[in-house]
Amino acid sequence: MHRYRTHTCAQLRAENVGETVRLSGWVHRKRDHGQLVFVDLRDHYGITQCVVDTESPVFKSVETVRPESVVIVTGRVVSRDAETVNSKLPTGDIEVRVDSFEVESAADVLPLQVAGDEDAGEETRLRYRFLDLRRERIHQNILLRSRVISSIRNRMVAQGFTEFQTPILTASSPEGARDFLVPSRLHPGKFYALPQAPQQFKQLVMISGFDRYFQIAPCFRDEDSRADRSPGEFYQLDLEMSFVEQEDVFAAVEPVLAGVFREFSDWSVPDQFPRIPFAEALLKYGSDKPDLRNPLIISDVTDIFADTDFTVFRKNIEKGAVVRAIPGPNCGSRAICDRMNSWAQGMGAPGMGYIMFAEGEGRGPIAKFLSPEKLADLKQRTGLGDGDAVFFACDKPLKAAQLAGQARTKLGQDLDLLEKNVFRLCWIVDFPMFELDEETGKIEFSHNPFSMPQGGKEALETMDPLDILAYQYDVVCNGVELSSGAIRNHRPDIMKKAFEIAGYSEAVVEAKFPALWNAFHYGAPPHGGIAPGIDRIVMLLADEPNIREVILFPMNQKAEDLLMGAPSEVTPEQLRELHIRSVLPPEKKN
Secondary structure, three states: OOOOOOOOOOOOOHHHOOOEEEEEEEEEEEEEOOOEEEEEEEOOOOEEEEEEEOOOOOHHHHHHOOOOOEEEEEEEEEEOOHHHOOOOOOOOOEEEEEEEEEEEEOOOOOOOOOOOOOOOOHHHHHHOHHHHOOOHHHHHHHHHHHHHHHHHHHHHHHOOOEEOOOOOOEOOOOOOOOOEEEEOOOOOOOEEEEOOOOHHHHHHHHHOOOOEEEEEEEEEEOOOOEOOEOOEEEEEEEEEEEOOOHHHHHHHHHHHHHHHHHHOOOOEOOOOOOEEEHHHHHHHHOOOOOOOOOOOOOEEOHHHHHOOOOHHHHHHHHOOOEEEEEEEOOOOOHHHHHHHHHHHHHOOOOOOEEEEEEOOEEEOOOHHHOOHHHHHHHHHHHOOOOOOEEEEEEEOHHHHHHHHHHHHHHHHHHOOOOOOOEOOEEEEEOOEOEEEOOOOOOEEEOOOOOEOEOOHHHHHHHOOHHHOEEOEEEEEEOOEEEEEEEEEOOOHHHHHHHHHHOOOOHHHHHHHOHHHHHHHHHOOOOEEEEOOEHHHHHHHHOOOOOHHHHOOOOOOOOOOEOOOOEOOOOOHHHHHHOOOOOOOOOOOOO
16 A cells, blocks of 8 residues: 555545545544544545544544644545535545544644635735645635646647747846846846846747747736735736737637636636727726726716806816716715715815706706706716716816726626626727826827837827827726737837837937847847736636735735745845845834
């Protein structure tokens, strides 16, 4: 007989009755029934119930062993009585009568309970992550992640993509987020950077003559934590394709994403993802990450208020503001409207105006400023009627869109309007190439500086930069951005002009992006790609609200690894070897 096990804790069935077996695993639960002690023995695969009576020579060992101790059990498989069969377990028809019980590794008193759903708090869970990972839900999340990655890899290979690995130590470049820097011992005063993404490398792969590249790529960004973003590092399905247009990328990505969501969930998934222009998304949904499960549609009603006596809106409109209307079905009560106004103030807005509809007329502080014709127009645009209310956001276009979008989300959740058991994926397209920094008045790249502008060089030379659109796109699922991508600029003259508009000279471009700039002068194919986030895909499939629930060893919200104690101080000798010294910020005085 094998030293540790003849079967896993998920294998034994009724046909094994009478066999002598050996199992190894963790003591999941113990139940003392007086003359009998039951032990649920757990391993990676499942749970088997083991039982020992008071007459057994191993009874004392079983009785005193703590939960999560690793034990080796040898015994005979017997059938359970009909009334004790556990239909929830694959092994629920049998149990093992223990003849031999060996404690391989005794557990101390646990800092968190593995059996059960007790919330031990994030700090304890991350500090003892090896225990947290034994819990059923988290254990299954990590296995789901592994299966999702395997499925994605198989689907990409089947489409003719080739997997490559790009460097981890590279050069720092201004790509939007902060770099993690690595000092060079051999080159004093110089630093490597961990890649924020393999962006430049994958473009160079295309320029090198390969046609379809992918990898499950680690990315490193020194960013703050969010529920859908892990600080420090994350993984993405990074891909690039040569001689393609935007729709070719979509045609390659849609079956991979749709296939994965269908394979690992029984929720509905669309066959084709709708294409929504960026401007339309901001208008209708108040966000470029719209949750299409929410049926509420925002309307532009600026013209309705432009010539009214409601001076609060009219004067703002004269200064460039817009008015967005958010429908509130069944919200036609003063209590609900007052709650929405208070909520808006809590979000930093002056408030949220509203009109309630009842008995064929509008009610509320704003309604009296609108003629019956304007009220009828408002009802028609928003699709509302008696018993409903409409809420307003009045501000500069971007701020109005943001508040309207947040209100749309709140109303959709509060009213339980979101479509159930469905993944609504969509493409957001036609992003602006540039945007204006309102504080500095400077024109900046709005999305990805390596994107091809729609209209090419002619657009850059003849159009207002803020009117230029780019071949940039995002894929969004249920309000979560899974990925950004673009058809890349592959010509040095277009690259030079685009960066010039954003305030970068040719010398700066050549210094900051030497590899791409040089490669573009030796024949670069048209190419494009995208990089869906693995962590976010698994988070959606596992129906988890926080991305840390699907990462093996995540950091906390302060970007600390509580398990390994990182970041940590290093010795003066290590610093000297790297030719650097630590200069700490002054301590804050109370």
